[in-house]
Amino acid sequence: MDLAFHALADPSRRAIVGLLAERERTVGELLEHFSFSQPALSKHLRLLRQSGLVAVTQEGRHRRYRLSGQVLGEMTHWLLHYRRFWQRRLDRLGNLLDEEARRSRPTRRERPKP
Numbered sequence: 567m568d569l570a571f572h573a574l575a576d577p578s579r580r581a582i583v584g585l586l587a588e589r590e591r592t593v594g595e596l597l598e599h600f601s602f603s604q605p606a607l608s609k610h611l612r613l614l615r616q617s618g619l620v621a622v623t624q625e626g627r628h629r630r631y632r633l634s635g636q637v638l639g640e641m642t643h644w645l646l647h648y649r650r651f652w653q654r655r656l657d658r659l660g661n662l663l664d665e666e667a668r669r670s671r672p673t674r675r676e677r678p679k680p
Contacts, residue, residue: 567637567640567641567644569613569617569618570617570618570619570637570638570641571641572613572617573613573614573616573617573619574619578600578602578610579610579613579614581599581600582596582607582610582611582614582620583614583619583620583633585599586620586631586632586633587633589632590630590631590632591630591632592628592630592631593607593608593611593628593631594628596611596631611631617637618636618637619633619634619637619638620633620634621633621634
């Protein structure tokens with residue numbers, strides 16, 4: 567999973583993953599979306615394959631790249647733990663702010679009369 571997080575640290579590789587989330591693509595199809603060279607794209611794809619985020623199948627002379635769900639599932643499971651952590655923290659903050667708002671509201675006796 568460490569390699570996957572490292573791979574996704576690069577914005578170009580995140581963009582590649584985004585394209586592959588839509589559908590399988592060849593190198594040529596991926597190159598249409600980027601201004602870098604085919605060797606540069608191949609390096610990005612190699613790192614994504616090594617990290618387990620992307621799989622490749624050979625179709626004649628073409629390679630088709632697709633997302634591999636296993637590592638993404640592991641990353642999602644790991645991140646959910648921290649999502650719950652932040653949700654609890656934000657819920658507590660919301661409760662504190664609600665309580666503070668209730669305390670600072672003027673009571674009926676304190677409200678100015680029209």
